Amino acid sequence: MKKKDTQRHSAALLVGDNALQADVNQPWEQDNQAWWDWYVTLADNIEEQPVELAPVSSVQVTDLPSDEAIIEELRTPFRLLKKDRKKFQQNGFVKLKKILTPGAVVRLRQELVRLLGESFKSSLDGDVRDRFLSLEMAWLNNPLIKAYVLSERIGKICAELLNVDSVRLYHDNILSKEPGCGRTPWHYDDHHFPLATDDVVTAWIPAQPIPVEMGPLSFAKPLSVYELVKDIEFNKFDTSYDRKISEIFKERNVAVEDRAFDIGEVSFHHNRSFHTAASNKTVQSRVVLASTYFADGARIVDEPTMVSGDWEKFIPGAGPGDIAASELNPICWQAKD
Ligand SMILES: O=C(O)CCC(=O)C(=O)O
Numbered sequence: 131m132k133k134k135d136t137q138r139h140s141a142a143l144l145v146g147d148n149a150l151q152a153d154v155n156q157p158w159e160q161d162n163q164a165w166w167d168w169y170v171t172l173a174d175n176i177e178e179q180p181v182e183l184a185p186v187s188s189v190q191v192t193d194l195p196s197d198e199a200i201i202e203e204l205r206t207p208f209r210l211l212k213k214d215r216k217k218f219q220q221n222g223f224v225k226l227k228k229i230l231t232p233g234a235v236v237r238l239r240q241e242l243v244r245l246l247g248e249s250f251k252s253s254l255d256g257d258v259r260d261r262f263l264s265l266e267m268a269w270l271n272n273p274l275i276k277a278y279v280l281s282e283r284i285g286k287i288c289a290e291l292l293n294v295d296s297v298r299l300y301h302d303n304i305l306s307k308e309p310g311c312g313r314t315p316w317h318y319d320d321h322h323f324p325l326a327t328d329d330v331v332t333a334w335i336p337a338q339p340i341p342v343e344m345g346p347l348s349f350a351k352p353l354s355v356y357e358l359v360k361d362i363e364f365n366k367f368d369t370s371y372d373r374k375i376s377e378i379f380k381e382r383n384v385a386v387e388d389r390a391f392d393i394g395e396v397s398f399h400h401n402r403s404f405h406t407a408a409s410n411k412t413v414q415s416r417v418v419l420a421s422t423y424f425a426d427g428a429r430i431v432d433e434p435t436m437v438s439g440d441w442e443k444f445i446p447g448a449g450p451g452d453i454a455a456s457e458l459n460p461i462c463w464q465a466k467d
């Protein structure tokens with residue numbers, strides 16, 4: 131089998147301390163929430179001074195669309211411009227406005243907050259401070275979330291950005307960066323996905339506008355900057371990996387796109403796009419639905435590591451080297467012949 135670059139990169143990540151290498155190569159034994167609780171401890175927050183959390187005005191939509199209307203909206207194709215495909219190829223990400231109507235965003239937030247509240251026994255927005263909450267596989271039991279996750283509108287954009295005929299779901303992920311939660315460490319997702327392909331994209335769908343103080347997802351550009359940091363050793367115990375990446379990007383004057391997200395704006399990032407997010411300095415939880423898609427036909431890498439998290443949950447019944455096409459990885463978009 132063709133061995134994937136990820137494995138070379140993961141190996142490069144882990145060279146150095148042999149004990150650490152052996153350790154990181156172990157599979158992740160806990161759930162994905164424990165993974166995120168661990169992962170945000172790897173972010174360097176030294177420059178993030180504690181501040182009073184800023185108020186956020188809530189979005190008012192007088193007539194919320196029905197769920198049927200939203201499901202229809204999520205089926206409607208979006209006309210992706212050539213210049214946006216180019217931007218994605220060049221920069222490894224693209225931010226597109228008006229992917230969702232304001233009503234579909236407000237309804238998404240209602241549903242995500244309800245699901246997070248059920249799972250974490252809280253009403254959010256201040257109840258669960260400082261944490262990064264995550265909940266995946268919501269699409270399996272919730273028809274509305276399923277419409278967002280398996281959306282043809284989103285799937286078609288992903289296939290066109292990757293320039294492939296067909297994409298499958300890797301997983302959905304409800305992410306809530308709670309008020310006061312610190313930075314998301316610099317990383318590229320290739321470390322996290324045990325997929326033997328470079329045709330992977332994440333649609334990061336905010337469930338409210340994200341002003342700069344709330345910590346929008348931020349991207350280093352162009353895509354090729356991952357080459358600058360490919361020899362930095364990952365360290366699962368401290369913030370050194372994150373800090374070193376920041377230092378190198380600063381030294382090399384790497385441009386970082388860290389602007390706010392308008393309501394309905396969605397970002398799409400490639401598995402090798404380096405990204406981070408600032409802390410949430412507002413009183414509102416920063417709720418996002420992040421769904422990852424990959425080119426149909428891709429295989430699982432030969433040696434997934436703990437940085438891939440609980441991946442067997444997302445591709446059940448398949449092992450290293452197999453084609454990733456379980457019943458939990460449906461095709462979300464297929465080009466017509
Ligand atoms: O939401 C965040 O802060 C990080 C999300 C992320 O890294 C991703 O969706 O790939």
Ligand SMILES: [Fe+2]
Nearest residue numbers: 317318319405
């Ligand atoms: Fe990421």
